[in-house]
Amino acid sequence: MKIIELNKSITESNDEDARKLRERLTAEGVLLINIMSSPGSGKTTFLSKTIADLKDRVSIGVMEADIASAVDAVRIEAAGAKSIQMHTDGMCHVDAGMTERALQEMEYEGLRLIFLENVGNLICPAEYDTGAHLKVMLLSVPEGDDKPLKYPLMFSESDALIITKADTADFFSFDEGKCVSAVKRLNPDIKIFKVSAKTGEGMSSWEEWLSLQLPQ
Numbered sequence: 706m707k708i709i710e711l712n713k714s715i716t717e718s719n720d721e722d723a724r725k726l727r728e729r730l731t732a733e734g735v736l737l738i739n740i741m742s743s744p745g746s747g748k749t750t751f752l753s754k755t756i757a758d759l760k761d762r763v764s765i766g767v768m769e770a771d772i773a774s775a776v777d778a779v780r781i782e783a784a785g786a787k788s789i790q791m792h793t794d795g796m797c798h799v800d801a802g803m804t805e806r807a808l809q810e811m812e813y814e815g816l817r818l819i820f821l822e823n824v825g826n827l828i829c830p831a832e833y834d835t836g837a838h839l840k841v842m843l844l845s846v847p848e849g850d851d852k853p854l855k856y857p858l859m860f861s862e863s864d865a866l867i868i869t870k871a872d873t874a875d876f877f878s879f880d881e882g883k884c885v886s887a888v889k890r891l892n893p894d895i896k897i898f899k900v901s902a903k904t905g906e907g908m909s910s911w912e913e914w915l916s917l918q919l920p921q
C-alpha cells in the first residue's frame with residue numbers, strides 16, 4: 706500500500722478538471738464515489754463492511770485522504786480492497802487534481818468501483834468537486850439530528866445520506882423524523898439509508914442501491 710503526499714492543485718479550474726476526470730472514468734467503466742462526513746462518523750467502518758459484502762462480485766478500490774497516518778488504508782486493505790493513502794498537506798478537503806493523481810498512483814486498472822474517503826469534515830469537502838460521479842455522506846446517530854440545519858451544504862450536495870451507528874439509538878435522543886424532514890427540505894431527491902456497520906442492519910438496502918449505480 707502506497708502513501709502519497711499531495712499539495713493543492715496548481716490549476717484554478719477545479720470544476721473543469723473534475724468534469725474531465727468524471728468523463729474519462731465514465732468512458733473507462735469506473736464508478737467513483739466521494740464519501741464525506743465529520744471525523745469519526747464511521748466512514749472507514751462502513752466502507753470496510755461494504756467491501757466485505759461486495760468484494761466477491763465487484764473489484765473495489767479506496768483512496769483514503771487524511772492529514773496524517775495510514776491507519777485507514779491499512780484497515781481497508783485488511784477488509785479486502787486495494788487502497789492508497791493520500792496525505793493532504795494539512796488541507797481539509799480533496800480537489801479534482803489531487804484525486805486524479807491518487808488514481809494514477811493507485812494503478813486502478815481492473816477496478817470497477819472506487820471510493821474516495823474524503824478528509825473528515827462536514828464543511829470544506831462539500832465545496833470541492835473531486836470528479837466523483839456520486840457524493841455519499843454519512844451522519845452518525847451520536848452527532849445529533851440538527852446537523853442538516855447547521856451544515857446544509859453537504860446535505861444539499863449529496864446523492865445519498867447514510868445515517869450510521871443505528872445500533873446506538875437507545876443512548877442518544879436522535880429524532881430521525883426531524884432529521885429526515887430537514888434533509889428533504891434541502892434536497893428532495895436524496896436517497897436515505899439507515900445502517901449499523903457494526904451489526905450489519907440496513908446494509909443490504911444500501912448495497913442494492915450501490916449495485917444499481919455500477920456501470921453495466
Ligand SMILES: Nc1nc2c(ncn2[C@@H]2O[C@H](COP(=O)(O)OP(=O)(O)OP(=O)(O)O)[C@@H](O)[C@H]2O)c(=O)[nH]1
Binds near residue numbers: 825
Ligand atoms: N456502535 C457503532 N460504532 C461504530 C459504527 N461505525 C463505526 N463505529 C465506530 O466509530 C468510530 C469511528 O469509526 P471510523 O470508521 O474510524 O470513522 P471515520 O469516519 O472513518 O473517521 P475519520 O476517518 O477519522 O474521519 C470507531 O470507534 C468505530 O468502531 C457503528 O455502526 N456502530
Ligand SMILES: [Mg+2]
Binds near residue numbers: 748749750777822
Ligand atoms: Mg476513516
